Amino acid sequence: NAGVTQTPKFQVLKTGQSMTLQCAQDMNHEYMSWYRQDPGMGLRLIHYSVGAGITDQGEVPNGYNVSRSTTEDFPLRLLSAAPSQTSVYFCASSYSRDAGNTIYFGEGSWLTVV
Amino acid sequence: AQSVTQLGSHVSVSEGALVLLRCNYSSSVPPYLFWYVQYPNQGLQLLLKYTTGATLVKGINGFEAEFKKSETSFHLTKPSAHMSDAAEYFCAVSSYNQGGKLIFGQGTELSVKP
Numbered sequence: 354n355a356g357v358t359q360t361p362k363f364q365v366l367k368t369g370q371s372m373t374l375q376c377a378q379d380m381n382h383e384y385m386s387w388y389r390q391d392p393g394m395g396l397r398l399i400h401y402s403v404g405a406g407i408t409d410q411g412e413v414p415n416g417y418n419v420s421r422s423t424t425e426d427f428p429l430r431l432l433s434a435a436p437s438q439t440s441v442y443f444c445a446s447s448y449s450r451d452a453g454n455t456i457y458f459g460e461g462s463w464l465t466v467v
Numbered sequence: 468a469q470s471v472t473q474l475g476s477h478v479s480v481s482e483g484a485l486v487l488l489r490c491n492y493s494s495s496v497p498p499y500l501f502w503y504v505q506y507p508n509q510g511l512q513l514l515l516k517y518t519t520g521a522t523l524v525k526g527i528n529g530f531e532a533e534f535k536k537s538e539t540s541f542h543l544t545k546p547s548a549h550m551s552d553a554a555e556y557f558c559a560v561s562s563y564n565q566g567g568k569l570i571f572g573q574g575t576e577l578s579v580k581p
Binding site for chain 2: 358384386388394396397398401403443445447448450451452453454456457458459460
């Protein structure tokens with residue numbers, strides 16, 4: 354089972370560049386989300402989606418864009434990268450937005466902005 | 468608003484000793500509580516969760532946690548540490564009205580000495 358797949362695993366960007374972090378899940382999950390992980394701060398929610406065509410902002414959405422055209426895919430776009438966006442990014446999914454559902458995480462994407 | 472505090476960013480135990488990782492939460496509604504483990508350069512894996520019912524929850528790898536409403540705590544324990552338990556552990560909270568959104572603590576890094 355592939356589960357939640359993220360690409361790329363590592364990326365170095367220059368300030369001002371744009372890029373897309375890809376996320377795909379093969380579990381037919383309705384709910385998908387993106388988190389960023391920074392030292393001493395745990396994980397913080399960037400954006401989430403409760404189904405195809407529906408997205409909403411999380412705790413730290415500025416500088417990021419998302420779309421959900423299919424159930425399987427939930428890409429995260431950095432519009433103009435800044436050093437403050439250096440972080441580890443995790444995509445996650447769950448069966449539905451029921452809070453009791455288990456949330457499954459991808460392996461992470463390490464992004465450095467120089 | 469919900470929040471999570473993990474006491475101790477780093478905990479060190481000897482192999483075979485008791486593991487105790489502390490988590491306190493704040494929530495104005497009944498919480499759903501989770502413990503995740505992250506091994507180096509990997510994603511997060513669910514150890515256990517509490518939604519409703521029995522307050523002592525058993526998880527994978529011999530870990531368990533007890534929900535104590537009066538103390539607003541959800542501490543993680545394991546009777547005997549193993550070298551393979553060395554990882555970072557995250558406590559997280561959600562609730563029925565938060566959908567799939569998790570609020571994470573800062574994380575606790577567990578070291579296990581031989």
